[in-house]
Amino acid sequence: xxxxxxxxxxKQLAAPILVHHPLLRRVTALDIKPGRNIDAPWxxxxxxxxxxxxxxDWVITLQDRNERASLLAGFSGAQQIGGYVHPALxxxxxxxxxxxxxxxxxxxxxxxxxxxxxGVPRMPHRGLEMWPGAEAECQAxxxxxxxxxxxxxxxxxxxxxxxxxxxxxxxxxxAAVADRLAAExxxxxxxxxxxxxxxxxxxxxxxxxxxxxFTGAVDLLELAALIRKCACFITGDTGPMHIAASQQVPVxxxxxxxxxxxxxxxxxxxxxxxxxxxxPTCVGAHCPNIFCMKAITVEQVMENFHALLAEKVGVRS
Numbered sequence: 655x656x657x658x659x660x661x662x663x664x665k666q667l668a669a670p671i672l673v674h675h676p677l678l679r680r681v682t683a684l685d686i687k688p689g690r691n692i693d694a695p696w697x698x699x700x701x702x703x704x705x706x707x708x709x710x711d712w713v714i715t716l717q718d719r720n721e722r723a724s725l726l727a728g729f730s731g732a733q734q735i736g737g738y739v740h741p742a743l744x745x746x747x748x749x750x751x752x753x754x755x756x757x758x759x760x761x762x763x764x765x766x767x768x769x770x771x772x773g774v775p776r777m778p779h780r781g782l783e784m785w786p787g788a789e790a791e792c793q794a795x796x797x798x799x800x801x802x803x804x805x806x807x808x809x810x811x812x813x814x815x816x817x818x819x820x821x822x823x824x825x826x827x828x829a830a831v832a833d834r835l836a837a838e839x840x841x842x843x844x845x846x847x848x849x850x851x852x853x854x855x856x857x858x859x860x861x862x863x864x865x866x867x868f869t870g871a872v873d874l875l876e877l878a879a880l881i882r883k884c885a886c887f888i889t890g891d892t893g894p895m896h897i898a899a900s901q902q903v904p905v906x907x908x909x910x911x912x913x914x915x916x917x918x919x920x921x922x923x924x925x926x927x928x929x930x931x932x933x934p935t936c937v938g939a940h941c942p943n944i945f946c947m948k949a950i951t952v953e954q955v956m957e958n959f960h961a962l963l964a965e966k967v968g969v970r971s
Contacts, residue, residue: 655774659679660677660678660679661678661679661680661681661682661708661710662678662680662681662682663682663684663701663705663726664681664682664683664684665683665684666683666684666685669681669683670873670874670875671784671874672784673787673875674785674786674787674875675783675785676785682704684701698722698725698726701726702725702726702729702730705726705730705731706729706730706731709731709732710730710731710732710733711732711733711734712732712733712734712735712736713727713730713732713734713735713736714727714735714736714737714769714772715727715736715737715738715739716737716738716765716768717738718738719738719740719741719752720738720740721740721742721743723738724738724739724740724743724746724747725743725746727739727746727747728743728746728747729746734748734749735747735748735749736748736749736750736751736772736773737749737751737768737772738751738752738768739751739752740752749771749772749773751768751771751772758915758916759915759916760915760916760917760918760920761916761917762781762782762920762921764916766779779921780921781899781900781902781920781921781922782896782899782900782920782921782922783900784878784897784900784901786875786876786878786879786882787875789875790873790875790876790878790879791879793872793876793879794872794876794879794880794882794883797868797871797872797876797880798880798883801843801866801868802866803841803843803866803883806883806884806885807885808839808840808841808885809840809841809843809883809884809885810835810840810841810842810843810884810885810886810887810888810959811843811845811880811881811884811886811887811888811889811898811903812828812831812832812842812843812844812845812857812865812887812888812889813844813845813846813887813888813889813890813892813894813895814828814844814846814850814853814854814857814890815846815847815849815850815853815854815869815890815892816890816891816892817849817892817893819941819944820910820911820912820941820944820946820947821890821891821892821910821912821947822853822890822944822947823890823908823947823950824947824948825853825856825857825860826860827950827951827952827955828844828857829856829857829858829860829861830861830952831888831952831955831956832844832857832861832863832864832865833861833862833863834952834956836862836863836865837863841865841866842865842866843865843866843867843868843880843884844857844858844865844866844867844868844869845868845869845877845880845881845894846869846870846894847869847870848870849870850869850870851869851870853869854867854869854870868880874897877894877897878897878900878901881894881897881898881901881903882901882902882903884898884903885903885904885963886903886904886905886906886959886962886963887903887904887905887906888905888906888908888955888959889905889906889907889908890907890908890909890910890947891907891908891909891910891912891917895907895919896919896920898919898922899919899920899921899922899924902922903922904922904923904924904962904963905919905922905923905924905925906924906925906927906955906958906959906962907919907924907925907926907927908927908929908947908950908955909926909927909928909929910929910944910946910947910950911941911946914926914928923962923965924962925958925959925961925962927950927954927955927958929946929947929949929950930949
């Protein structure tokens with residue numbers, strides 16, 4: 655549908671991912687309180703009024719089993735309503751899809767399949783996309799220069815943090831990798847958000863050659879612009895991993911108990927280190943030991959890093 659006008663409603667936290675996309679007319683950020691699925695009735699009514707005012711031809715929901723998204727779509731007044739829907743609200747949709755995600759395929763492929771099921775033909779695509787915008791790119795250029803970095807062929811991004819502890823590799827491991835990279839003539843750079851600052855400090859304290867630190871200092875848009883400057887990105891299964899993929903930066907990804915098939919770095923040269931260590935009974939996010947991540951070795955990380963560079967695919971100089 656090359657002539658279509660596309661608007662997106664998204665949680666405020668994720669809005670920067672889409673705000674500069676050239677194919678979107680409007681990105682509306684909804685200020686949704688964590689842990690609340692249905693907000694105050696007057697807030698919901700305001701959102702619904704804005705959607706109905708547009709008189710959309712088609713409204714598609716990508717939120718699985720979400721009451722708020724299903725209600726917004728169901729009462730949007732659109733000519734056609736399709737996509738994921740909460741099972742109790744299927745009657746509001748023309749093309750309801752109620753099942754959960756299919757196993758063993760990446761979520762990006764799953765969403766493309768969902769669109770195909772409601773009438774959007776499958777077509778070639780370029781992987782994940784995120785557009786930082788001119789302002790963020792200028793800020794990244796200035797920060798890069800201020801840190802004494804030039805070019806990108808020898809700069810390696812390290813992302814040690816993750817919102818969920820089971821996705822975090824050890825600070826000792828990242829410090830050792832930073833030292834190994836420095837010894838080989840690379841410049842390691844630490845990334846991450848405000849919650850990762852203490853881990854970054856611990857890594858720097860453990861490293862013989864402390865890396866450059868951008869942790870907690872940049873917003874999401876500048877983060878993407880900075881990651882794009884790296885020759886490779888070493889990370890756990892986190893949002894910045896997918897941002898690196900969106901910037902076409904090769905990725906070495908460290909996975910513990912999370913599903914590699916659904917979350918690997920999509921559409922970009924990558925190596926995944928999937929830990930084979932498992933507790934007898936995996937308790938996921940509540941694991942107090944995280945044996946699987948601790949079992950990943952520095953040698954594995956460096957071996958996969960060198961193998962990815964040796965492929966000479968997508969590594970810029």
